[in-house]
Each structure stands twice: as C-alpha cells, then as structure tokens.
Amino acid sequence: MDETFMLMLSNLLHLHNSLDPATSLLSSTTAAAAAASSTSSATSSTSLLTSSSAAPLIFFTLSSLLSFLSASKQKSSPSSSAAAKNDAASASATAAASSSKNDAASPSSDYSVAAFRALTTEHIWSLEAPLREAHWRSLYGLSYPVFTTVVEKLKPYIAASNLSLPSDYAVAMVLSRLAHGLSAKALASRYSLEPYLISKITNMVTRLLATKLYPEFIKIPISRRRLIETTQGFEELTSLPNICGAIDGSHIKIGNGKLKHVSLNQNQYRCKYGYNSVLLQVVADHRKIFWDVCVKASGGADDSAHFRDSLLYNRLISGDIVWDKAINVRGHHVRPYIVGDWCYPLLSFLMTPFSPNGAGTPAQNLFDGMLMKGRNVVVEAIGLLKARWKILKDLNVGINHAPQTIVACCVLHNLCQIAREPEPEIWKEPDENGTPARVLESEKQFYYFGEGLRQALADDLHQRLSTR
Template identity: 65%
Template sequence: MDQSSFLLMLSNLLHLQNHLDPTSSLFSDTTPSSGSPTSILSSCSAAPLLFFTIASVLSYVASSRPSSSSSSSSASPSDHPLSSFRALSTELIWSMDPPVRDAQWRSSYGLSYPVFTTVVDKLKPHIALSNLSLPSDYAVAMVLSRLSHGLSANTLARRHNLDPYLVSKITNMVTRLLATKLYPEFIKIPVSRRRLLDTTQAFDQLTSLPNLCGAIDTTAIKLRRLPSDLTDASSYQSRHGFPAIQLQVVADHKKIFWDVCVKAPGSVDDATHFRDCILYSRLMSGDVVWDKVVNVRGHSVRPYIVGDWCFPLLSFLLTPFSGDGRGNPAHNAFDAALMKGRSVVVEAIGLLKGRWKILQNLNVGLNHASQTIVACCVLHNLCQIAREPEPSLWKEPEESGSPPRVLESERSLYYYGENLRQTLADDLHQRLSSR
C-alpha cells in the first residue's frame, strides 16, 4: 500500500468513527477531568477501539513495506544473502560432515572452510579499520566468490542487492589487503637453511639436478577491456592476440610461489619483464644469500632456478641448450631434466588460473589489476600449503620466442652460467650412462 492510499483509508476510518460515535471525536479538545483508565475505557463506545486497532495494524504494515519509488541502487543491503551466509557459517557449519562442508565452501568460495576462516582471521583487523558496513567474513566471502567464479561487479551486486560501486570498493579493499598484508607471510624466497634443503632435495629427486631451488615462468593475464582513454593501448596487446598484463612467478617443488612480479603490459617479452623485476636486481647484486653450496666436478654450484629459452642464461638462471632436442646426448639429457623442473611452475600457473577463474578474463579496472593478480597468488599459496584438492589445470597457450640477447652488464654471469650448465649436463649424462 502506498502512502496516498493509506492516508485515504485513514480519513475514511475517521469519518466512520465520528459517524458511529460523534460524542467521542478524536479531535475533541475535551477530555475527562478525572477517572481511572478503566472508567475512561468503559465510558467510550467500541468505535474508537476498533479504529485504533485497525489504524495501528495499517500503520505497521505501511511502515514495514519498502516504498516502491525507491531505487534499487540506493536501497540498503538485502538481509536475505547475508542471512543465508550467516545460517551456513554459524548455524549449520558444525552440524555438517567436514568433507561435505568443505566441498560446499570450495564450490562457493574456492577454498575449504578452515582455509576460509584463516583468511578472515588474518584480514579482519585490517577490514575493521575501514568502517565497512558489512561483516568482515561476509565481505571476504563475496570477494572470494568473485575471484573463484570470475564474476563481474554487476553480477555480484545483483546477487547481494548491493550497489556495483560498493562491490568494486570491497573487492579492491580485500585484494589490496591480500596483496600487501598477507604477501610477506605467504610468498617468501627460500633462504632459510631447512626450507632451502627441502626444496633442493625435492627437485633433485624430480630432475636429478643438484641444488635446483625453483622454476620461473611468465603468463599473460587476459584483460576483459582497457580504459577508453589509454594512450598506449597497443602495448598491452600480447603475442597471443588479446590485451593482457604479464605475471611472472617462481615456484618450488610443491607448486608454491616464492616470488611474484606483475609489472609489464602484454607486449613485453619474458626477458625484459624479468630484468625489470626486483628479484633480478637482488640476484644480480648478490642480495639474496643462499647458504648452500655443492661440489660438482670441482665446480662450486650455488642454488639456481630454471626457465625456458625465453629467459637469459645466467649463473643463477639456467635455460635449455636448445628448444628442439637436436643437441648431443648430454645436452638433451640436461634439457629433459630441466623441463621436468620447469613443469612445476607450468602446473602452478595452471592451478592458479583453474582455481581463481577471474584470471582467465580479468574484469577489474586496469589500476587494480596488479593487486588482484597478486591477491590470487597469495590465495593459491594458502591452498597449496593447506593441501587443498587441486582443480583442473588451465591450459596455457603454446610458448614461442627466441633466446634473448646478452646484455653487457650480464656478460660475466652469462659465461659462468654457460660453464655451469655444461658441467651439470656432463655430470648428469655420466650418471645416467653408468646406471
């Protein structure tokens, strides 16, 4: 009932009441000078009581019904999605079998309930500082559902009866916190003695290459659209034919990222992106200290990472001899072993995009793209550490490209890397031949 209809009905009731009992008009200025409430009540006819009863009911109905003229964009958040979430998270969660519960949470939010609560607990103090009108766990759940299903802000806004701007604002806040507050805790270079030993031993078992501690690769994150006023839009066009931003990661044997860099637009090649990242600067300057050295044929071999032929060959980054398998037996054996090590980062990227589908077609603003990508990498590590079930791998486009040229500043490290690669290839070939 709208306001005008309610007022008309109220007026009709007033006239009806006065017609039934004109001596007890509601607008009369005279009131009994004395008497108890009981006597006053008994002195009046039933008409005023009937009127007050009906009017009270109509008033309650009218006030509890939202105005039809109010726009959906200015409406307050719907209680229904929040109530459903709260019922699941607080009332039903402990009555469900853990496998069923966690399967339902993975379907909705990309991770199990225990991992979800870990994320909420770590972000809650920071979200509290923002004076957000929604509960922290509900806000995190909304963002995780967007990241895991690749939903747009408009789609999520319709589901939760929120303004799309508010959904974007919450997404930006949560992804920024993941990319800044949780990054140092969950994305770390393996410099501690124990972790470095575990990593190199695991890679040794996988590849038979000693002191290997990580694999590097780059992937293009497709952008759904670019800003219309972007002056250098062509620089975002990737070699795969779509606008993108480059993500570079280094992964260990558990497919956990220990370095993440998102800096370059899609047209930039892997070597240029690598040379522009902080990890390259730290490795070049010797800032990263890996306290583990092994002796191979009289050569001191420090920990190193491996990549494909699109990366520069350096003392700390070894690449294949060739990409076509036409080398000598020692070179081919080394290349096969290196590609086994590199497979962990390929699978890690496939898991990343398979679990957080928003990275298959990124639908956030360009200025928030990097933090969204890094946030998904943090969540990926959380899932890998918790040994969450691995989803179907996202299939990457085929790699292509030629070896990059050697920079003058890299020349000595290139020659050292070339000598190290040959030493490891000869050693591996001899060990394989003697079996």
C-alpha cells in the first residue's frame, strides 16, 4: 500500500483514539502488529460490529475512501507520466518549430549566402519567366538575365580582389543598395555584415562598373550604322535632320553629412534648388541610352560651365570626333549635332532654342518646339535613371565616391535599356529655370556658324511642314 495512505491512516487512528478511547478500530492482535510495522493493515471486523459508537464506522468509511484514492493514483501515475512526457515533447517541438520559423523570417537568414544561392539555383527556375523577372527586379532593379551579364563581366575583377564573399552575392548586395537607396548601415543590418565592409564592397563594384564596363556600354555613336540609326530615330520624332543626341544636366542630391570632410567651401555644393548636390551631365540617343556621361561639377556650377569642363566639349571643339554623315540644308553643310535647352551655348555642334518664351518668328517657334521635343528624350532618360536607381535621389556615399556611383548607375541604366527592361514610372525633375548661356570669346566662330545653321534648319522645317 502507498506510504502516503499509511501515514494518513496512522493519523486517523490517533485522531480516533483521542475522540473514542474506549473502542479500538483494530483488534488487540492486529493493533499490536500495526504498532510494530507500518506495512500491516489487517482490520478486525469484530471490533467494529461490537462497538457501541458511530465513530468506528465513520473512520472505516474514510479509510476505505483514502485506500480507493490511493489505488487510483497508482494506476494513473504511469499514464500521467507518459502524458507529461508527450506534452513536454510537444512543447519542445512547437518551440523548435517557432524558433525555426523566426530564424527563417529573420533578415540575416533571408539575405544570407545560402538563401541567395537557393534563390539563384533552385527557386528562381521554378517560377514562370514573367514572375521570375518581376521578382528579381523587385530585389535588384533588373531582370535575372541582365544580372548574370553584369556578374559575368565583373567576376574576373572581383575574384582578383580576394573578396571573401561570392562574386554574384557581392554584386547582388550592391545592386540592392543602388536600387533601393539603402545606406551602408541599413544594408549591414540586413546582411549581418559590418558597415565598413558594405562600403568597401559598394566602392569596389561601382568603381568596376564605372571603369571596366563604361567603355563597352557608353559609347559615342561614331560608327556609320549606329549614327544613321540615331539620326533617323530623332528625325521621326522631331522632323529635324541629323540630330545625334540630346544633352541635359541633373542635380544629384547628397546628404550634408557627406560633406564634413570637404576642405574647400561647402557652399559650392548648394544648388539652385536649395540643397547640396553634384551635377550630372548626360547625352542620350533616341532610345534613351546614354552615349556620354560626365560628373565633374559641384551643385553650385551651371550647366554651361560643366559642359565646357567636360571631355566631350573639348573633343567637339578640337574636331577630335568626326561625324561621318553630313547633309546640305539651304546651302549649309550640316554635320550631326546635339540639342539642348537655353542653358547651353549655341554652337555649330549644339543647337539650342531661339527663345525660351516663344518670342520668335513662326518658323523659329516651330523649330523651338521640335527641338525641345527631341531634348525631352534626355529628360525622360534621366527620369528613368533615378526611378530605377533610387540611391540617386539622395546619395548616401562619401563625396569622393559620388562620381563613380553615379556613373555606375548610368552604366546599369544602359544595360536595362539595351535589354528592353520595362520602364518604371519616370522620376519628375524640377522645372528648368536657368538663365540663357553666354558665349565665350573663344567660341565666337562656332557660335556664328551655329546661328546660320539654326536659321537654315528652322526655315527648312517650316517650309516642309507648311506644304504638307
């Protein structure tokens, strides 16, 4: 019998003796045995029957109930123990599953090398092509085939740097930063890396894009085939012959904290729109592909000064670029030219509007409208650039690395345009409010020749369109 029951029965005997000492629940023989050993429990039915008190019967009933409870406890104990073990195992399994789920949902596991490898080798090919490309663009700003092109071209250079991370993983990390505008600190938290390492990898990848891939994907249209294709594309759009590109500038905003190490006057970075910036200059073709990029000026400079400081200007002035396509317009020898707004100087190779406010003759105003339609191509190209690579909306890299980061985004933009990637909603630039550019003394001959060309083009356009 259970030791707990024997203890309760012993206490019950002591209580009975104190209440009814004249009657014993046990026979004398059994009582003596019970006193000698706690393991004996034989009761005397004779003493109960002959007792004149009701107490023995009550206490016998209580002892029987306690005996029954004790026996029930012993039977249920093994199953209860097993149930407890099962409950513990179930709780442990639930906790493990919860922990596993939390680990899978944590940023570090979502962006780990293992998760990236699973995405590129298994998951990515289990999706339908449209879903696959849309998913990849949401992560890295471009489709998977374009991503693999970038990786293959950069892989030899990244491998030579002895980077401890896989090349494709490093490129994906940087593209994610450029596409979403993340800071080094935010990206470090996502990828469980130190911010300095994120900055180092970003600088390496953007430098490679801006130097190794630039010559391949940003080219002046010198070849006759591409030159004809470009001029025909612009003529279909504007009815103006021999346009080979459209030029414009754009301010790339930079945080004030990125200028703290600038030794010169920081006010030079304050642009006309009221924030600190560096100035980007691009020339685009009719497909919104950049064929020249320059980032050499702080935000305080104007478009004309930046243009004159560019390599493109020096090559055009010196005649280093030979456009192998010329036409005759009303007796004028017209070589391919680029178009821009009134913030640029009128030159023989750069056509600008007659008037910024439509104050010219009907022929001049018609020419201005068509020229600005051609110029709008580069405005849209810049809008696409900033829409795709959101880091350009508020640049969060050091000022020394700003130019290469901007140029790298231009290279990636061209890759997207060449691959015919879907165009996102265009980022709207502030309205242009610059003053007309003045002509330098050294440019006078180009200006006078440009004046004659512009008027001849305007008169020819007006005549052609008015007779249709």
